[in-house]
Amino acid sequence: MTTYVMEFSDVYYTYPGSRSPVLQGVSLGIPEGKKCVLLGRNGCGKSTLFLHANGILQPQKGTVSWRGSAFVYRRSFLQEMTKTIGLVFQDPEHQLIASTVAEDISYGLLNRKLPAEQIRAKVDLMLDAFGLREHADSPIHHLSLGQKRRLALAGVMVMEPELLLLDEPTAYLDRDQTKSLLRRLDHIHANGTTVLMATHDLDIAFEWAEWICVMDTGRILFTGLPETLLANRELLQTLELGLPLIAELWESLPDSLKESWGGRAPRSLAEWKERVRTDPAAFHVSN
Ligand SMILES: Nc1ncnc2c1ncn2[C@@H]1O[C@H](COP(=O)(O)OP(=O)(O)O)[C@@H](O)[C@H]1O
Ligand SMILES: [Mg+2]
Numbered sequence: 001m002t003t004y005v006m007e008f009s010d011v012y013y014t015y016p017g018s019r020s021p022v023l024q025g026v027s028l029g030i031p032e033g034k035k036c037v038l039l040g041r042n043g044c045g046k047s048t049l050f051l052h053a054n055g056i057l058q059p060q061k062g063t064v065s066w067r068g069s070a071f072v073y074r075r076s077f078l079q080e081m082t083k084t085i086g087l088v089f090q091d092p093e094h095q096l097i098a099s100t101v102a103e104d105i106s107y108g109l110l111n112r113k114l115p116a117e118q119i120r121a122k123v124d125l126m127l128d129a130f131g132l133r134e135h136a137d138s139p140i141h142h143l144s145l146g147q148k149r150r151l152a153l154a155g156v157m158v159m160e161p162e163l164l165l166l167d168e169p170t171a172y173l174d175r176d177q178t179k180s181l182l183r184r185l186d187h188i189h190a191n192g193t194t195v196l197m198a199t200h201d202l203d204i205a206f207e208w209a210e211w212i213c214v215m216d217t218g219r220i221l222f223t224g225l226p227e228t229l230l231a232n233r234e235l236l237q238t239l240e241l242g243l244p245l246i247a248e249l250w251e252s253l254p255d256s257l258k259e260s261w262g263g264r265a266p267r268s269l270a271e272w273k274e275r276v277r278t279d280p281a282a283f284h285v286s287n
Helices: 046-053 075-084 101-111 116-129 145-157 175-190 202-208 226-231 233-239 245-251 255-260 269-278 280-284
Strands: 004-013 023-031 035-039 061-066 085-088 163-167 194-199 211-216 219-224
Touching: 004 046, 023 046, 023 061, 023 194, 023 211, 023 219, 035 175, 035 202, 046 085, 046 163, 046 194, 075 085, 085 145, 101 116, 101 145, 116 145, 145 163, 145 175, 163 175, 175 194, 175 202, 194 202, 202 226, 202 245, 211 226, 211 233, 219 226, 219 233, 226 233, 245 269, 269 280
Parallel strands: 035 194, 035 211, 085 163, 163 194
Antiparallel strands: 004 023, 004 061, 211 219
16 A cells, blocks of 8 residues: 655635736645655646745645645744755755855754764765765855855755755756756665656656656646556646657557567666566567
8 A cells, every 4th residue: 555755735826916816726745765756847836835845835725634644834843844845946056055055954953953073974974975075175166056056955855855846946957967966866765755846858857757747837737657648648848848858769660579579668778678678689679
């Protein structure tokens, strides 16, 4: 049976001064221990949903709950939740507050009033884990975007959250930076953290996710396995996000080859290469 760490139940939210709600009855459970993607085009409400997930925004109707208990919109409760639920904003400038890298990582721990020795040890671990050791004493404004993103993630992970939310973490990163971020997230996930990434990038969603939730105009249109979504061409067309590159390549293959590959498209380029390597004869089909 699936356990949901966080649940949204019929959540509505309208920004002050706006006429129409951005969240229009969102009901959604985030499955524990999965690599999850919240997929939807720009402006569909992903960031607004995330701001509800850590209590920065409060639903005007409906509830948000953590492990079966509804959020209480009081400072003490919400402070407690920030230890459990880590949110990495799309723009690291909204997240980074201290003047140097090491200070920034230690910020949340200082608020928790941990002993100095423990704080130093935890910050040290993060500097190594996120490749920031040589920048420990650098002013934050000297960092590149990729480094700032790593720092924002380090500052959240040092709190050891149970659920990690990342808002468009791959935006403006180049291919290598994106790959290295995804491997880092794999590692975080392998260590027991449930991860939910918001993105409009179909290729990244299909390569990385174990579970996908599709949002459009403030509503949830789909939750489930990536391959189930891939089979739902009508929905993918509605989203106007195109097809994943790997699916387009797959469609161009002769039917006989698709069959010999089990009728299922590879999820990533790596899986594609692996199939070609282990089944080279498959390419000698006549069609
Ligand atoms: N602070 C705000 N005040 C008013 N409207 C906002 C605010 N933030 C976002 N919106 C609007 O809410 C809608 C959803 O935005 P957002 O949650 O940022 O979507 P996404 O993250 O999917 O791009 C958009 O139409 C956006 O213009
Ligand atoms: Mg957004």
